[in-house]
Amino acid sequence: MSSRFRHVALIGKYQAPGRRTATGASDDVLEDIAAFLELQGCEVSIERSTADELQDCRYTALTVEEIGERCDLGLVVGGDGTMLGIGRQLAPYGVPLIGINRGxxxxxxxxxxxxxxxxLIPMLAGDYEEDHRSLLHAQVMRDGVCVFDALAMNDVVVNRGATSGMVELRVSVGKHFVANQRADGxxxxxxxxxTAYSLSAGGPLLHPSIPGWVLVPIAPHTLSNRPILLPDADEISIELVSGRGASANFDMQSLASVEIGxxxxxxxxxxxxxxxxxRGWSYFDTLRKKLHWNEGGS
Incomplete structure (x- = not known):
């Protein structure tokens, strides 16, 4: 069975030699996967920072931009954090991604x-389900000038400073003022x-096909400030009214300081x-497995 993907990029999170994953796989797993892909008729390249950590890597090392321009598929070996990072970078190129879980x-x-x-054998031959996930585009605006610009797949979080009290945030959706909220963020x-930080802060689960976002206060001063589901066609603006040392996090992988105003x-x-x-993948199967639903029942 030949692969419909001619050129595959392998992207991984490196672990020190000799360590073993929870599944018991040794750290030559990337080389094993690369050899497997070659047997399926694929040309294999390795993402450059991944290749830098491999001993005697015999595969072509590509930057993320080169992967976007040259490759038909990205195979990500790691956890969700690894996928979040590469997913944001490859989204402008439209390269599809498959994730092998080491997290x-x-x-x-x-x-x-x-x-x-x-x-992977049937997936490489074209037998798979395709799932599109929306991204958030966030900017930090200061005196009308953009001082930070980032994409996020999971979330954008405005947080209070590490040593300060609550922040006060003025929230608007589209052209409409919503409320001033005092909270930790x-x-x-x-x-x-x-299913990430939002869930731990009391937010709802959203099916990936829903064209919306959820706005979730972190430890709000007023308990009637509850999570709200919003259409993703509207722009959301969060202005820092008061609070020292505040920051904005984007997928918890990039950070910008936020000043009053x-x-x-x-x-x-x-x-x-x-x-x-x-083939046969279901979002509900994922929830049931990862959140341990139905366990302990009769």
């Missing part, structure tokens, strides 16, 4: 490492991010991430 939860890296070969989460503006990105899943 803990694996909401978006959903193929078990110990069964990857049997799962505020989360704007995509459907993908609804700054606005964090979030809108739907023009890009989305393309995930490929095994």
């Amino acid at each position: 803990r939860l694996g909401f978006i890296t959903d193929i078990p490492l110990d069964n990857y070969q049997a799962t 505020l989360i704007i989460a995509s459907p993908t991010g609804s 700054d606005r964090v503006v979030v809108r739907r990105s023009d890009y989305h991430v393309r995930f490929l899943h095994p």
Whole structure:
């Protein structure tokens, strides 16, 4: 069975030699997967920072930009954090991604490492489910000038400073003022991010097909400030009214300081991430497995 993907990029999170993953796989797993892909008729390249950590790597090393321009598929070996990082960077190129889970939860890296070969063979031949995930485009505006610009797949979080009290945030949606909120912070989460920080702060689960975001206060001063589901066609603006040392986090992987009077503006990105899943994949199966639903029942 030949692969429909001619050129595959392998992207991984490196672990020190000799360490073993929870599945018991040794750290030559990237080389094993690369050799497997070659047997399926694929040309294999390695993402440059991944290749830098491999001993005697015999595969072509490519930057993320080169992967976007040259490759038909990205195969990500790691946890959800690894997928979040590469997903944002490859979204403008439209390169589809498959995730092999070496992390803990694996909401978006959903193929078990110990069964990857049997799962990948039909997928590489074109038998898969395709799943598109929206991105958030966020900017920090200061005196009318953008001082920070980032994409996020999970969430944008405005947080109080480490040693300060609550922040006061002025929230607007589209042209409409919503409220001034006093809290430890505020989360704007995509459907993908609804299973991350948003969930631990009391937000709802959103199906990935919902064209919306959830706005979730973190430890609000007023208990009637509750999570609210918003359409992603509207721009959300969060202005810092008071609070020292505040910051804005984007997928908890990039950080910008926020000063009084700054606005964090979030809108739907023009890009989305393309995930490929095994045939028969279901979002509800993922929730049931990862959140341990139905356990302990009769």
